[in-house]
Amino acid sequence: MTETIGVLFMAYGGPESLEDLPGYLSDIRHGRTTSKEVLEEITHNYASIGGKSPLLGITQEQAEKATALLNQNGVKYKAYLGMRHWAPWIEETVRDMLDDGIKKAVAVVLAPHYSSLSVAKYHQKVKAGLEMFHGQIDFEFIESYHDHPKYIQAMVNRVKMGLAQFAEGEDVHVVLSAHSLPERIIKMGDPYQDQLFESARLIAEGAGLQEGQWSWSYQSAGRSPEPWLGPQLEDHVTALHEKGVRNVVSVVIGFVSDHVEILYDIDIKAQEVAKARGMTLVRPPSLNTDSLYMETLAELIGEKARGLLE
Numbered sequence: 001m002t003e004t005i006g007v008l009f010m011a012y013g014g015p016e017s018l019e020d021l022p023g024y025l026s027d028i029r030h031g032r033t034t035s036k037e038v039l040e041e042i043t044h045n046y047a048s049i050g051g052k053s054p055l056l057g058i059t060q061e062q063a064e065k066a067t068a069l070l071n072q073n074g075v076k077y078k079a080y081l082g083m084r085h086w087a088p089w090i091e092e093t094v095r096d097m098l099d100d101g102i103k104k105a106v107a108v109v110l111a112p113h114y115s116s117l118s119v120a121k122y123h124q125k126v127k128a129g130l131e132m133f134h135g136q137i138d139f140e141f142i143e144s145y146h147d148h149p150k151y152i153q154a155m156v157n158r159v160k161m162g163l164a165q166f167a168e169g170e171d172v173h174v175v176l177s178a179h180s181l182p183e184r185i186i187k188m189g190d191p192y193q194d195q196l197f198e199s200a201r202l203i204a205e206g207a208g209l210q211e212g213q214w215s216w217s218y219q220s221a222g223r224s225p226e227p228w229l230g231p232q233l234e235d236h237v238t239a240l241h242e243k244g245v246r247n248v249v250s251v252v253i254g255f256v257s258d259h260v261e262i263l264y265d266i267d268i269k270a271q272e273v274a275k276a277r278g279m280t281l282v283r284p285p286s287l288n289t290d291s292l293y294m295e296t297l298a299e300l301i302g303e304k305a306r307g308l309l310e
């Protein structure tokens, strides 16, 4: 009988209702209490996008589509979902994999860029799950795929989709962005920023953007007193306005799925800043189940699985 390879698809996790928010925030903030003001602000953000995160449903669809591609190639794969900050928790999914008798598996985070504060934490949770439930699965981990040609092409297509919303000959500026992190990661030698800049360079080149026609920005910095990487998107949009830019295409290259930090932070908050200055800001859709992104995942997972089967 052919052995089934488990594929653990991991994402950040999101609340299923506004009642989940205090517990969700407590997990993200390592048990620290969230102030009333911050809780109210984040509740307002989620209420503005429908009262829950769409992330779990999108991750489920991504896992199904990528696994369907993988299952065309003779090896049998079974998809599992694990979230870092909410159910289904990564550790509990690892228990389910053990219960199913999975012996070999590939773990992938649905985030193309590696950081010790992001991807590494997911990997630690997989290992914690194995320890917690006293099991053994031979895991192969995908660390990053910031320069995978199909991910780059998928993002290039998004840039072009955004530009196509403006009339030919109009002056349009492209802003590529990703989630901010505390500045201290730079001193820690974390590869996050270098990987982001490499993706951005490849995407701008692929889309044929000239110097000055695009720029970089961070978004969604945390609400903690330490300095976070900038410039923040809203400040950046304001600075672009001061330089005479009136049309902006905003492409989030660090996130592959819709969630509050896109649907609120860009579509509502950054959009408000742009509109208040008479600017037009357009955001092409997130990759979600984009076919090139699904092929990126299938290729990366297939490659790691071949290593497991040798």
Ligand SMILES: C=CC1=C(C)c2cc3[nH]c(cc4nc(cc5[nH]c(cc1n2)c(C)c5CCC(=O)O)C(CCC(=O)O)=C4C)c(C)c3C=C
Binding pocket: 012, 013, 014, 025, 028, 029, 030, 042, 055, 111, 115, 117, 118, 179, 180, 181, 182, 221, 222, 223, 224, 259, 260, 261
């Ligand atoms: C690259 C790293 C991070 C990604 C990607 C990321 C995505 C992401 N974050 C939220 C919601 C929140 N994040 C919050 C804090 C927070 N996020 C990161 C890193 C990434 N988040 C860090 C390092 C921190 C600080 C944690 C701490 O110890 O304080 C919070 C808490 C409130 C706040 O600080 O703003 C929220 C809420 C979502 C929804 C998301 C993508 C799915």
Ligand SMILES: [Fe+2]
Binding pocket: 028
């Ligand atoms: Fe976060």
Ligand SMILES: [Fe+2]
Binding pocket: 179, 220, 221, 222, 261
């Ligand atoms: Fe965040």
